[in-house]
Structures are given as C-alpha cells and as structure tokens.
Amino acid sequence: GAVVSQHPSRVICKSGTSVKIECRSLDFQATTMFWYRQFPKQSLMLMATSNEGSKATYEQGVEKDKFLINHASLTLSTLTVTSAHPEDSSFYICSARDDWGASNQPQHFGDGTRLSIL
Amino acid sequence: AQSVAQPEDQVNVAEGNPLTVKCTYSVSGNPYLFWYVQYPNRGLQFLLKYITGDNLVKGSYGFEAEFNKSQTSFHLKKPSALVSDSALYFCAVRDRTNAGKSTFGDGTTLTVKP
Numbered sequence: 001g002a003v004v005s006q007h008p009s010r011v012i013c014k015s016g017t018s019v020k021i022e023c024r025s026l027d028f029q030a031t032t033m034f035w036y037r038q039f040p041k042q043s044l045m046l047m048a049t050s051n052e053g054s055k056a057t058y059e060q061g062v063e064k065d066k067f068l069i070n071h072a073s074l075t076l077s078t079l080t081v082t083s084a085h086p087e088d089s090s091f092y093i094c095s096a097r098d099d100w101g102a103s104n105q106p107q108h109f110g111d112g113t114r115l116s117i118l
Numbered sequence: 119a120q121s122v123a124q125p126e127d128q129v130n131v132a133e134g135n136p137l138t139v140k141c142t143y144s145v146s147g148n149p150y151l152f153w154y155v156q157y158p159n160r161g162l163q164f165l166l167k168y169i170t171g172d173n174l175v176k177g178s179y180g181f182e183a184e185f186n187k188s189q190t191s192f193h194l195k196k197p198s199a200l201v202s203d204s205a206l207y208f209c210a211v212r213d214r215t216n217a218g219k220s221t222f223g224d225g226t227t228l229t230v231k232p
Binding site for chain 1: 167
C-alpha cells in the first residue's frame, strides 16, 4: 500500500520550455503533498507544501511564479517548471501524506523526475 | 523550530557486521521521528517511525531504531548488514504540534562491503 506514482521519470528539453510533472497517490488520499529538489550531494530541499484545494506554501527562496504547484484533488498534484533554464536541471521528488485521523503518518515518495534542460 | 543532524556523510561496514547510522534531533515539543532509505535514482522509502511507547522501534528489512530522549537521538541499527543495504539513509523529525512538514537530515550513505 501507500504507492505514489510520479511521471515522467526523465525529461530532457530545451531552455525556455515549460515542463509539467505529475504526482499521484494510487491507493490513499494525499491530504498533504510536498515537492522536493534533490541536489547531487544528496540533500533534499523542500520547495513547497500543498493541501488539497488550497494554494501551495512555498519555502523561502523558491519562486512561486516559476514553480507552479497545483493540488486539485486528493490524489493528484502537479509541478510545472515554467520557462525552464539549465540551472533548473535537477532531480525533483514528490511526496504525499494522508493526515486523516492521525498526525503521525509517514510521507510516501514518488520515484522522482530527472529534469535536464539543454 | 526543528532540526535534524546526521553527523556522518558516509558509513562503511562489512557484510555480516552490525551497522549504526546516527541521527540527533531538536524540537521544541515531543517528536515524531522517521527513517527513510533511498536507492539510486529512486524516491525515498519509509523504513520505520517512532510515535510513542517502546523506545526500540522495529521496521522494514530487519532495521530498528532506538529513541533516546535524554540524548535526543534516534540511531538506526541492524544486527547483520547485507550488501543490498547499501543506500542513502535519511532521518526526519516532526514536532507533534506541527501538523505540517517534517525536517530531513542531509543523509548518510551506507556502503556494505562483501
């Protein structure tokens, strides 16, 4: 149980292109979703947190107009990288958590998206 | 505020030996504590969590972790390491009064040599 599906797994595109990444919880309701960026030296950087039907809360330093997050349903969140540039190249990971009834649930992660901007 | 420290970037052990991956935390209230594992080019997988009760928590793949309130630690352990345990391990903490985000450590790369 608790499977999170993230697509696509890899994207290579030209500078200036917008890229959409989808994150779906397959067998549970994701009341809270998180988007991370992981750098080559392994650390996870939280970009934003979203609750279903609400606007995402962005971490300091993350441009909300560049990284558009939509959490329209309890099973789907999307991250759109608008007008991507080479410095946006990274490994993006989504995570979902079901907070209904208990506040101690773990996060469940997608397999990540490797974004390469040429 | 909450924070997590994983003091070792890298841990090397021989197959069959016990392993420990260290984690210390800081929260203003009582913590929920988690361990996750990440294999190359994959997302993180949940291993185990501490909520309350017994300080020794058992999780997936034979891993366990010991909650020590006085030392504010939550070290991950396994009695006998396998080569397949080689991966990146993350500790995370969330204040019980904080319904939002967890804070993750910077990760520890575990290498188990045959």
